Amino acid sequence: MHELSVTENILAIAEKHARKAGATRVTDIHIVIGQLSSIVDDSVQFYWDMISEGTLCTGAKLHFSRKPAQMHCRACQHTFTLIRGELIPCPECSSMDLRIVSGEEFFLDSIEIERDQPDQEP
Template sequence: MHELAVTESILEIALRHAEGSKATHITDLYLVVGELASIVDDSVQFYWDFVSEGTIAAGATLHFRRVTAQMQCQNCQHTYAPRESLPCPACGSTHCKVIAGEEFYLESIEIDQPAVGETS
């Protein structure tokens, strides 16, 4: 259910930036979602259709770009993608940190603006 709050935040951010650019319509939103983020694309899309209704973002297409998880061993500095287990495949250490894959953010939006000389 946290996708509802997340989706409402995405809408608020998109509307703030679009209105600051005098947009008449938001057409596309580009989201970056890490493999380890607990975000379900279909849920965000479902809530988007609901929360954006009646706004300049209604009908906008959501584009999801997934970022694969990356770990870095704090002992040998080896960088790797965790799969079956989390220990470092180079040295076996469990002293590792996540360096990618937890992201979730609105990367960009595409908007329509009034033509030059038009007023909205």
């Protein structure tokens, strides 16, 4: 259920920046989600369709980009990418003394907007 509050935050951020840029409408929103994040794309989309209605973001398309998880072995200093998101020992030395380098991210990367064009003189 935390996807609702996350989606509300995405909407607030997108609207804030869209207004600041003089937008009449937000058309696309690009979101980055780390492979280890517990955020579920479908849930965000579900809530988005409900809460964005009647805002600058009505009808905006959400684009989700998943960032792979990378781990760093503290024992041998090897950095590797998790294939399926399952925690595995270091492929170099089999140690489980690992640190997450990336994969927990969740952020709004960019928005695309429309603006009224100023009247052109003939």
